[in-house]
Amino acid sequence: MEKKKVLVAGGSGYLGRYVADEFKKRGHWVRLLVRNPDKIRKPGEHGEPVLHDRVDDVVTGDATRPETIEGICDGIDVVFSSLGMTRPDFRHSSFDVDYMGNRRILDMALAGKAEKFIYVSVFNAEKMLDISNIQAHEQFAAELRKSGMDFTIVRPTGYFSDMEQFLNLARTGIMPILGDGDKRSNPIHAADLAQLCVDAVGKKATDIDAGGPDIFTYREVAELAAKVTGRHPLYLTIPLWIADALLPVAQLLSRDVADIVSFALAVSKIDSVAPQHGGHRLEDHFRECLSREG
Ligand SMILES: NC(=O)c1ccc[n+]([C@@H]2O[C@H](COP(=O)([O-])OP(=O)(O)OC[C@H]3O[C@@H](n4cnc5c(N)ncnc54)[C@H](OP(=O)(O)O)[C@@H]3O)[C@@H](O)[C@H]2O)c1
Numbered sequence: 001m002e003k004k005k006v007l008v009a010g011g012s013g014y015l016g017r018y019v020a021d022e023f024k025k026r027g028h029w030v031r032l033l034v035r036n037p038d039k040i041r042k043p044g045e046h047g048e049p050v051l052h053d054r055v056d057d058v059v060t061g062d063a064t065r066p067e068t069i070e071g072i073c074d075g076i077d078v079v080f081s082s083l084g085m086t087r088p089d090f091r092h093s094s095f096d097v098d099y100m101g102n103r104r105i106l107d108m109a110l111a112g113k114a115e116k117f118i119y120v121s122v123f124n125a126e127k128m129l130d131i132s133n134i135q136a137h138e139q140f141a142a143e144l145r146k147s148g149m150d151f152t153i154v155r156p157t158g159y160f161s162d163m164e165q166f167l168n169l170a171r172t173g174i175m176p177i178l179g180d181g182d183k184r185s186n187p188i189h190a191a192d193l194a195q196l197c198v199d200a201v202g203k204k205a206t207d208i209d210a211g212g213p214d215i216f217t218y219r220e221v222a223e224l225a226a227k228v229t230g231r232h233p234l235y236l237t238i239p240l241w242i243a244d245a246l247l248p249v250a251q252l253l254s255r256d257v258a259d260i261v262s263f264a265l266a267v268s269k270i271d272s273v274a275p276q277h278g279g280h281r282l283e284d285h286f287r288e289c290l291s292r293e294g
Contacts, residue, residue, distance in 0.1 A: 001202050005029045007076045007114075009063070009105055010083035011055075012039040014161045015120060017048035018194035019080055024054050026198060031057040033072055033083070033105075046161040047292060048190070063101030064092050073108035078201055081105060082120040085133065088256035098136035103143060116150045118200050123155045123209055123274045131262045132255060145206070152200040157211040157274045158187040158267070160285045166225035167286055175226065175233040178268035179240040181219030185272040186211035189285060192278025211274035214282060218268065221282070228286040240268065 006023050010016035011032030017040065023030050032055050034040060040051040040058070052058065061068035063083055073079065083105070085097040102119065109117055121137040128134045144151045169175050188211050196210050216224070219235075226233055243265050251258040 001026070003027050003029065004077040004201065005031070005075055006078045006080060007031045007033065007072060007105075007109075009033045009072075009079065009081040009102070011051070012036065013082055013084075013086070014044065014046055014048060014159060015082040015190045015193060015197075016080075017044055017051055018190040019082065019197050020051055020055055021049045022191075022194040022198045023080075030055040031059060031072070031076065033059050033061055033063075033069065035060065035062050046164065046190075047288060063104060064096050066104055069104065069108070071108075073105065073112040073114055076109065076112060076114050078116045078118070079105060079109045079114055080118045080197060084120070084137070085256070088254060088260070090254065090256065093255065094133040094136035094259065095139075098133065099140045102140045106140075106144060106147060106149070110147060110149060114149070116152070116201060117144055117147075118152045118154065118197055119144055120197070121153055121155050123157045123211065124270065124272050125155060127270060128263070128266045131259055131266065133259045133263070152203065152205055152208060154193070154197055154200065154208045154210060155274070156188055156193050157185050157272050159193075160187055160189045160212075160280065160282060163187050163221060163225075163282060163285070164289055166221050167229060167289055170222070170225040170229045170231045170233050173231065173233050174236055175222045176236045176238050177219055177222060178238050178243055178264060181222065181237075181268075182217050183268055183271050184215050184217050185267065186213070186215045186274060186276055187221075187282060188212035188278060189280030192280050196277055209274040210277050211272075212278055212280065212282070213276050215273055215276075216282070224283055225286060228283065228290065240265070243268075
């Protein structure tokens with residue numbers, strides 16, 4: 001394939017780092033947008049690759065401050081964005097970051113005549129539109145769809161990085177299970193997802209749903225984490241009606257915390273099984289996490 005000049009927004013994050021690495025493996029020129037360039041000088045907390053000496057250009061900027069990201073799309077052929085607010089920020093809303101931040105980048109990509117924009121939303125988003133973070137993702141996806149730019153929206157299931165919470169819980173000795181824990185999903189490793197994201201450059205597909213190779217119930221992921229850590233945690237079933245009743249309390253505390261609770265509740269109520277891709281196994285990932293920690 002013809003070599004492209006690529007902007008990776010969210011380039012210091014879990015997925016963005018693997019995507020930048022994959023673009024480099026395939027010989028493309030890569031510019032990263034990061035808020036903190038020190039972050040990419042060492043491996044990420046989930047094993048993400050070191051990038052500072054691997055990519056071609058690093059721009060330090062914050063998508064909520066337009067003056068810091070001016071010109072980031074100059075000379076760029078392809079924009080990939082996994083830029084998003086994934087943990088409570090308490091200053092900005094999902095709308096500010098996931099919608100407005102990506103909107104600013106799209107406007108610059110259009111002005112600079114980039115040829116393709118690849119954006120990462122969330123699998124089953126259409127079933128969770130009452131959650132403000134999901135709304136922001138899909139509001140941006142709708143803008144992208146009508147922008148006239150060639151685009152692909154990738155909608156992944158849960159990432160292996162998020163599944164690491166089960167390891168942490170197993171080690172505390174208490175493993176909360178929301179509802180029956182019987183809803184199924186196929187989480188995906190960012191390295192596998194990165195391949196699909198980079199493949200999207202040469203494809204016409206506008207929407208790609210993606211999950212990993214193995215399908216688990218939530219209880220099975222909890223049991224896998226317990227097995228790998230060698231612990232026998234107490235499985236504490238939290239009835240969904242209790243979790244539902246706690247949601248208004250979380251909403252009073254913070255919109256971002258409420259989003260996290262709402263998301264956990266939503267995925268406890270529906271199966272999230274997307275087309276299966278990749279070869280990374282969750283059990284291997286759990287073992288690698290433990291050996292990384294020593
Ligand atoms: N986690 C999951 O299971 C899952 C599942 C499906 C979809 N998704 C979506 O996939 C996307 C990527 O997830 P991830 O796990 O890779 O998230 P992540 O590790 O938190 O990465 C997010 C990236 O966005 C950057 N960012 C956040 N706010 C910014 C701002 N104002 N200006 C510039 N950069 C900013 C972060 O920079 P810093 O490094 O400085 O924080 C980071 O590089 C998210 O949109 C998420 O909602 C996640």
